[in-house]
Amino acid sequence: MIYKLKEGNIVKVIAPSSYIEDKKEFFNGIEIIKNWGLNIKFNNLTNRKSGYFAGNDNTRFTEIENAQDSELIICAKGGWGASRILEKSPKWKDKWLLGFSDNCSLLLSKYSKGSFGSIHGPTISTLSKEPIWSINRLKTFLFEGYLDDIIGYPLKKGIAKGEILISNLTIFCFFNCD
Secondary structure (H helix, E strand, O other): OOOOOOOOOEEEEEOOOEOOOOHHHHHHHHHHHHHOOOEEEEOOHHHOOEOOEOOOHHHHHHHHHHHHHOOEEEEOOOOOOHHHHHHOOOOOOOOEEEEOHHHHHHHHHHHHOOOOOEEEOOOOOOHHHOOHHHHHHHHHHHHHOOOOOOOOOOOOOOOOOOOOOOOOHHHHHHHHOO
16 A cells, blocks of 8 residues: 655654764755655754764664654664664554665565565655755655656566565665575
8 A cells, every 4th residue: 555645744854873964964855845745853863973873772763663653754864773773673654764775774674574665765864965856756656656667778688577675785685695
C-alpha cells in the first residue's frame, strides 16, 4: 500500500548518525519541507554532539522510537553511527522513513521487520543541494504515490525479475555478506 502525505501531516527529523555540522544546509532542507505544507518537528539537533555522533546511542534510539507517530521521518544527515543503535530493536510502523548513507542500516532494519516505507533518498541536510527535478520527484512520490519512469540505457539485454533493495553498499554488505 502506498501511503500518501497530505498538507498538515507531521514530519519528524531525527539524527541517528553523525552530528550536524552545516546548520545552513539543515535549515534550508527544513524550509523545503515546510513549503510543501507539512508540519515539521525536530529536537535540538543542531547543537547535539557526542563524539562523531548526534548524541549518545540511547538518545538517538529514543528519538527513532518517538518519531514513529509521524507520517514521515527524515534523517538529518548520514555519516556514521546509525547501525550502533540497532542493537536495540526499533518498533517500526508503516510510515515513510527517508535517508541514505549510514541511514541505510535503518532502512534495511525497517524492511527486514516487514515494515513498509523505506526511501533511499536525500537527508534534510542534503535536500536543498538536490536538483529541482529530484526535489519535485520526491514530493510527487510522497504526495501522489507514483513516479514516472526514469529512462536509461541497459548495460545488458534481457529482463530481470526480483526484489530490488537499494542501499549503501558498505552497509548492505555488512548485513548480508559473509
